[in-house]
Amino acid sequence: xxxxxxxxxxxxxxxxxxxxxxxxxxxxxxxxxxxxxxxxxxxxxxxxxxxxxxxxxxxxxxxxxxxxxxxxxxxxxxxxxxxxxxxxxxxxxxxxxxxxxxxxxxxxxxxxxxxxxxxxxxxxxxxxxxxxxxxxxxxxxxxxxxxxxxxxxxxxxxxxxxxxxxxxxxxxxxxxxxxxxxxxxxxxxxxxxxxxxxxxxxxxxxxxxxxxxxxxxxxxxxxxxxxxxxxxxxxxxxxxxxxxxxxxxxxxxxxxxxxxxxxxxxxxxxxxxxxxxxxxxxxxxxxxxxxxxxxxxxxxxxxxxxxxxxxxxxxxxxxxxxxxxxxxxxxxxxxxxxxxxxxxxxxxxxxxxxxxxxxxxxxxxxxxxxxxxxxxxxxxxxxxxxxxxxxxxxxxxxxxxxxxxxxxxxxxxxxxxxxxxxxxxxxxxxxxxxxxxxxxxxxxxxx
Numbered sequence: 001x002x003x004x005x006x007x008x009x010x011x012x013x014x015x016x017x018x019x020x021x022x023x024x025x026x027x028x029x030x031x032x033x034x035x036x037x038x039x040x041x042x043x044x045x046x047x048x049x050x051x052x053x054x055x056x057x058x059x060x061x062x063x064x065x066x067x068x069x070x071x072x073x074x075x076x077x078x079x080x081x082x083x084x085x086x087x088x089x090x091x092x093x094x095x096x097x098x099x100x101x102x103x104x105x106x107x108x109x110x111x112x113x114x115x116x117x118x119x120x121x122x123x124x125x126x127x128x129x130x131x132x133x134x135x136x137x138x139x140x141x142x143x144x145x146x147x148x149x150x151x152x153x154x155x156x157x158x159x160x161x162x163x164x165x166x167x168x169x170x171x172x173x174x175x176x177x178x179x180x181x182x183x184x185x186x187x188x189x190x191x192x193x194x195x196x197x198x199x200x201x202x203x204x205x206x207x208x209x210x211x212x213x214x215x216x217x218x219x220x221x222x223x224x225x226x227x228x229x230x231x232x233x234x235x236x237x238x239x240x241x242x243x244x245x246x247x248x249x250x251x252x253x254x255x256x257x258x259x260x261x262x263x264x265x266x267x268x269x270x271x272x273x274x275x276x277x278x279x280x281x282x283x284x285x286x287x288x289x290x291x292x293x294x295x296x297x298x299x300x301x302x303x304x305x306x307x308x309x310x311x312x313x314x315x316x317x318x319x320x321x322x323x324x325x326x327x328x329x330x331x332x333x334x335x336x337x338x339x340x341x342x343x344x345x346x347x348x349x350x351x352x353x354x355x356x357x358x359x360x361x362x363x364x365x366x367x368x369x370x371x372x373x374x375x376x377x378x379x380x381x382x383x384x385x386x387x388x389x390x391x392x393x394x395x396x397x398x399x400x401x402x403x404x405x406x407x408x409x410x411x412x413x414x415x416x417x418x419x420x421x422x423x424x425x426x427x428x429x430x431x432x433x434x435x436x437x438x439x440x441x442x443x444x445x446x447x
Contacts, residue, residue, distance in 0.1 A: 077240035085437035088385035096126025096390030180204030206263030291316035316353030324369035336384035352389035
C-alpha cells in the first residue's frame with residue numbers, strides 16, 4: 001500500500017512526519033551533511049553476479065510447470081513460474097522494489113533511473129508497478145509528452161519494457177478508486193475519471209455493487225479495461241506479469257477488505273476479476289498472486305477468503321516491520337513457515353509480496369535501529385523458500401517516504417548503503433543483473 005495514503009485511510013494527520021530520524025529540510029538538499037555516509041563497500045558487478053542460477057540448474061530444480069490459473073498462459077509466463085519455483089530450491093532469493101525505475105528519493109545526476117541501480121549498479125530483480133500509474137496518480141507526463149499525445153499507459157508500458165530488458169520481473173498491484181466516488185464524478189470526453197486516490201473511502205458497499213448485475217459493474221469493467229490494455233501491450237512484447245489484485249483483503253483500510261465486504265462477495269470479486277481479464281479481455285501473461293496482510297499463525301487464518309487453487313498461482317503476504325524490536329523477524333519466519341507448508345501441499349510458489357521498515361512511516365533518514373534489515377529479511381525468505389521479497393517505493397524526498405537506501409552523490413548516501421551493497425554482493429541474493437534468462441526455460445506441461 002502507499003504509505004502516505006494509508007495515513008489518510010487510518011486518520012493519521014499528514015502534518016505528522018511519516019518517518020523517524022527527522023531532519024531539517026535543508027539537510028536533505030546537502031549531500032555533505034553528516035547524516036549521509038561515505039561509500040565503503042563497492043558492488044561486485046563482475047561475472048560472478050551474472051545469472052545466479054543457470055538454465056540447466058533451474059530446469060533441474062523445477063522439472064515441471066505446475067497447473068496455472070490460465071490454461072492459455074503465454075510460454076514466457078509459464079517459464080517465469082518455473083523460475084520462481086526453482087529460485088528458492090537453489091537457496092536463493094530475488095530482491096524487489098516497488099516503482100523502482102520511475103520513482104527516486106533523490107534525482108542525483110547518476111544517469112540512473114533507479115535508487116537501487118545507483119547503490120548497486122543493478123535495478124531490482126522484481127520491479128513493482130501499480131495501476132495508480134495508469135491513471136496519472138503515480139506517473140506524471142511531461143509537457144512535451146502531453147503535446148505529442150503520449151498517455152500514462154504508453155509511458156508505463158515503456159517503464160515495464162525497460163525493466164524487463166534489464167532482467168527484472170514485473171509485478172502489478174491495483175490501488176483501485178472507490179467506484180461509487182468515480183460514478184458520481186463528471187465524465188471526461190465520455191470516459192470515467194479514475195484519477196485521485198480513494199481506495200480508503202470505505203462507504204458505498206462498492207465490493208457488491210461492482211459485481212455482475214450491480215449498478216457499478218460498468219464502471220469496474222471500464223477500469224479493468226485500462227489495466228487489460230496495459231497487460232495486452234506487454235503480452236505483445238512477450239513480457240509476463242505477476243498480477244496482485246485485491247491485496248491486503250483481511251485489513252480494514254481498503255473498501256475491498258475486512259468488514260467492508262462480505263466473504264462471499266470478496267471471493268466472487270476475485271474470481272470475476274481473474275475471469276474477466278483471462279476470458280473476456282484475453283490477457284494471458286498474468287500469474288495471479290494472493291497477498292493478505294500478515295502475520296499469520298496458521299493456515300486457517302492465511303486462507304480466510306481464499307478464492308481457491310484454480311484462481312491463485314502464488315501465495316504472497318504483505319507485512320511491515322513497524323517497531324524494529326526484532327519481533328517482526330520472528331513473526332515473518334512463522335508466517336513463511338505456514339506459507340511454505342501450504343505451498344508444498346497445494347503446489348504454489350510463495351513470496352513476501354510487500355514489506356519494509358515502517359517505524360514512523362518508512363525507513364529513517366538516520367539512526368535506523370537495524371542496518372542489517374535487508375540481509376536478515378533475505379535470509380529468512382531463503383530459509384522458508386520464498387522466491388522473492390519486495391519492499392515498497394521511494395516516493396522522493398518531498399514526501400519523506402522511502403523503503404530502501406539511496407545515494408545523494410557519487411560516493412555518499414543514506415546510512416545503510418554499505419549494508420545494502422553487502423546484501424547485493426551476497427552469492428544468494430538476486431537482482432535484475434543476476435536473474436536467470438528465464439524466458440529460455442522449457443515450459444513443461446500446463447494442465
